[in-house]
Amino acid sequence: MKQKLLYLGWSIYRDIVFSGLQEGITKDQRKKIIGFNQFILLALLVNFFSVVSYFYHKLYISALINITSAYFFLLAFYFGSRRKLETGRIIAVVNLNLYLIVISYIEGLKAGEYLFYFPYFLVLTFVVSIRRNSRELFIVYTITVIASLICLKLSPYTNTVQVINDALYTRLYSSNLVISLCMTIIFSYSILRVNKDNEVAIMQEKKFGDTIFNTSLDGVFIIFSQSGIIASCNHRALELFDVQEKREIEGSHVENWFDEDHVRRFNSIERTVSDGTQSWQGELAFTTQKGRTFHGYVSLAPFSYKDIRYTKISILDVSHVKMTEFELMKAKEKAEVAAKAKSRFLSNMSHELRTPLNGIIGASNLLVQEEHLPSQKAHLDILKFSSEHMMMLINDILDYNKIEAGKLELAEAPVNIKEFIQQVSTQFASQVKARGLEFKTDIDDRLNAEFITDETRLNQVLSNLLSNAIKFTHAGKITLAVRKLFASSTKATIQFIVMDTGIGIPRNKHREIFETFTQADVNTTRKYGGTGLGLAITKKIVNKFNSDLLLESEEGKGSAFHFTVELKINESRPRYIHEENISQLTQLPGVRVLIAEDNPVNLAIARRFLAKWGIEVSEAANGREAVDKFRKQEFDLLLIDLEMPEMDGATALREIRKLNNNIPVVAFTAAVYDNMQEDLLQKGFTDFIHKPFRPVELHAKINYLVAALRA
Structure with missing residues (x-):
């Protein structure tokens, strides 16, 4: 029973003292609210005992004054609990001063009510913080001093408003003196305790600060x-x-x-x-x-x-950081030198490999177009296929190097997707037929329109996928499907699918085959060959289209590679030349072209094609000879190799531009390097064409540039 009463009393005390606290307040604000609530609780207790005492001594007016004072203390507590602490404190201070003035006047100074001013001066330090609100404390103390002087000045020594005899005066004075002394002692002890706690807190803060400083x-x-x-x-x-x-x-x-x-x-x-x-x-x-x-x-x-x-x-x-930074700078310089050497090496190798390949591929194309014995057809096909395969391998290596360096950028040109897919399928139809396979092409008729994309890279992706499908399929069929999934007025989403009924790929190898120099297993490499670069490059190119190359395959049941791209729709339709119509290309009579080429094979191949189109061809074995011929004759277009003896192509172009700044000059080169197009344009070239060249591409460039010059 005793524990229950103690717990009940503590619960009531806690509810009163902690009233008005809320989340997010500072430690000082919390102390201020608790101090104010404790002051109100103590004042109410004093009022309560005073009311009981006054009723006992039949001093009803004094009891009424205490009840009134208690009401205003409750009002101050109400405002404090409603987060209006400043209003509550003003009410409490004014109420206490008025109470002491009125009670002293009603009872007289002989009763000793003014003695409560002593503990009251001490209790103000709990209501108002000295350290943070000294101005406020000064104002409150001034009001209290003025109120105490008014109390002593206006209050009579005794009063006849109530019946108070000398014995009662003596008891009242004694009780008020004892209560004020007890409260003064309690508040003094509390102040000393708070000061001691503050001193300990300051010492702890100093120790904490020293610890932080020294650690x-x-x-x-x-x-x-x-x-x-x-x-x-x-x-x-x-x-x-x-x-x-x-x-x-x-x-x-x-x-x-x-x-x-x-x-x-x-x-x-x-x-x-x-x-x-x-x-x-x-x-x-x-x-x-x-x-x-x-x-x-x-x-x-x-x-x-x-x-x-x-x-x-x-x-x-940061000495270690500086050393690491220095080492990183050295490593970066070495890496840059190595990268430049690698790029230069690949460029040189490209030139050295492409130059003879240009002769081989060009000669094979001419032989296929010209009259030949039926028995020679198979040999010519082998020659053409092998040279083109060799070129594809070189392109793979160079493309991988460019992708790895982050230098691969997609071109933007109008492409008729339906015609493009038909062209791709035509390229591979003979290979599929030669292996006894069925080749099915499923092209959405809605794709008979032009879209802005990189035809070369898209062709590279599909060619790689179809080549793999042909390589790994022994029986059945190969399917090339292209579908328009959905479209708006400016864009279309197109899905490309290459399916086969070949050997398939185990599920645990679906990720590995997209890694560099990796195939499904060692036996596959031995049996089918390949560098392992094809799918790695294909996937990275597809990524450049903001898409991803996906695979669905089971071992022994074939494979399906597919990806989806979003392409812009071309609103203006330009002239178009079909790859399969090489023999039907329009004649260009009256066009005069100067070719500067030091390799006789490449020169012969280019001259042969230009002559077929009715172009008047002049030849130069080096840059110096090209400049001399340009001074003596007039030409509509120049084809200039970059690397020639005596005077290279760029130097020759500088001399030519001094004579004529408008004539179109096409770089005729086997070189491949970073930012090639930008570099050639800065040097003064109008355009460029790679060796080995595609006849259709060369014809289109000459036709377009000469027409623009004459317009």
Whole structure:
């Protein structure tokens, strides 16, 4: 029963004292609210016991005054619990002063009610914080002093409003004296306890601050801003500067610890910082007591304490970072040199390999078009296929290098997707038929329109997928399907699918086959050959189209590769030349072209095609000869190789541009390197064409450029 009563009393006390507290308030605000609630609770208890005492002594007017005072204390508590603490405190202070004035006047000074002013002066320190609200405390104390003077001045020594005899006066005075003394002792003890707690808290905060100061990973100097003398330092500073005790640093000038080359720089920075309120951060060099130099990341921050200006210098040792940075710079330089060497090597190899291949492919194309014995057809097909396969391998290696370097960019040109797919299928139809397979092409009729895309890269993707399908399929069929999934007025989403009924790919190898130089297994490599670059390059190119190459396959049941791209719809339809109509290309009579080419095979191939189209051809074996011929004759277009003896193509072009700045000049080259088109345009070329060249492409460029020149 006793424990229940104690728990009930504690619950009531807690509900009253903690009333008005809320989440998000500061520690000081919490103390202020609790102190105010404790003051109100104590005042109400005093009112309660006073009412009981006055009723006992039949002093009903005094009891009524106490009840009225209690009402206003409850009103102050109400405002405090409704988060209007300032209003509640004003009501409480005014109420207490009025109560003491009125009760002293009604009972007289002989009753000793004025004695409550002594504990009241002490209790104000709980209601108003001295440290943070000294002005407010001064105002409250002034009001209380004025109220106490009014009380002593206006109140009579005795009063006849109530019947109070001398014996009752004596009891009232004695009880008021005892209560005021007890309250004064309680409040004095509370003040001493609070001061002691504050002192302990200050000591703990100082200890905590010293711990942070000395356990910091930065070395710290505190210097006098005017003199530059070090006032204090932390333990990390001792470690950084190879010092055993603080006295070896404290009292010395800060310049003694800087590297000679950085003293002047620090002085200018320190003057700028100490004159204002801005801080500074940057790298400076320091010298330890043992003569060791290290680099530090330094932070300077000015501050004032007791009207003395200080500067805090924080030093983080970054010597290891500087060494790592230096090593990274060396490694970066080596990597850049290696990358340039690699790029140059691949460019040179491309030129060296493409030059003879140009002759082989060109000659095979001419032989196929010209009259030949039926028995030679198979050999010519082998020659053409092998040379084109060799070119494809070279392109794969060069493309992979470009993709790896992040230099591959997609071109944007109008392409009729339906005609493009028919062209791709025509290229592979003979290969599929030769292996005894069925070739099915499923093209959406809605794709008989032009879309903006990179025809070359899209052709590369589909060619790789179809080549793989043919290679790994022994029986059944190969399907090339292209479908328009949905479209708007400006864009269309198109799905490309290549399916086969070949050997398939095990599920555990679906990811590996897209990795560089990787095939499904060793036996596949031995049996079918290949570099393992095809699918890796294909996937990366598809990624450039903001898509992903997906695979559905089961071992022994075939494979299906598919991807989806979003392409812009071309609103203007330009002239179009079909690859399969090489023999039907329009004649270009009267067009005069100068070819500068040092390789006789390449020169013969190009001359043969140009002559077929009715073009008047002039030849130059090097750049110097080309410039001389250009001075003597007039031409409509120039085809110039980049690398020639005596004078290269770029130098020859500079001389030609001095004579004529408008004539179209096409770079006729086997070289491949980064930013090639931009570089050639800067050198003055109008366009470029790769060797081995596609006859249709060469015809289209000559036709377009000459027509533009004559327009």
